[in-house]
């Protein structure tokens with residue numbers, strides 16, 4: 001079955017779908033995005049993803065491409081046309097198409113919206129995630145506004161590739177104080193020797209992950225002990241468990257950091273339980 005993409009008001013065959021060469025996303029990375037999980041045909045945590053999208057747009061003074069109701073319809077229609085049961089939907093909004101000039105274009109320039117959806121094999125994804133992943137650590141080198149989910153992901157691309165070349169899946173950024181901020185495309189967590197789940201506060205240095213918020217709530221409801229505080233690489237290496245969260249990863253156990261095994265070097269029970277039970281706590285939007 002051929003894939004379909006939504007591009008500025010039209011549903012087009014994915015293979016030939018294109019935006020203008022002077023789209024500001026293409027020239028300046030002047031745009032924002034969201035990735036939302038689709039499970040059994042339903043969007044997971046859609047409200048939180050859309051709330052973050054509106055915030056990202058506001059922070060960058062990019063106009064919303066359409067209202068929330070219309071956007072929800074486009075997301076559903078893109079999922080339906082691609083027959084996605086399990087997978088992801090990706091949406092991107094840029095400041096639109098205008099002659100290349102750093103200043104914002106005229107206020108009546110229409111923002112550009114692209115939506116794609118793709119299927120994933122749930123069993124395969126689960127098997128891979130449950131085996132655990134390795135991470136490397138890298139110096140934080142991104143701009144301070146990582147709270148905005150911009151499409152300017154070059155630093156993330158470079159460290160993810162560095163991780164891949166080192167035989168790892170993810171790179172954890174480490175700030176000037178030696179504390180982990182987050183992964184190249186995930187939030188970072190540890191479980192201490194005392195069984196306390198620790199993740200960095202969302203106030204600085206990280207993207208306020210939607211999966212992170214749901215996992216925090218899930219852990220609290222499951223009567224697990226949780227602390228929002230920064231942790232160092234040393235503490236992470238000595239931790240009982242570590243894991244990553246993202247819409248694309250749900251909860252993925254981390255089994256090694258810079259080549260040192262975490263705990264016994266196998267996925268930990270807390271991470272696996274949070275992964276297994278995540279969808280009991282996530283909000284499922286009707287299709």
Ligand code: PDD
Nearest residue numbers: 035184185186187207209210211246247
């Ligand atoms: N990445 N931190 C960064 C830098 C991210 O790029 C992401 C998500 C997260 C987790 O956020 P959430 O739980 O809302 O997905 C944290 C997406 C999935 C991506 O770029 O593909």
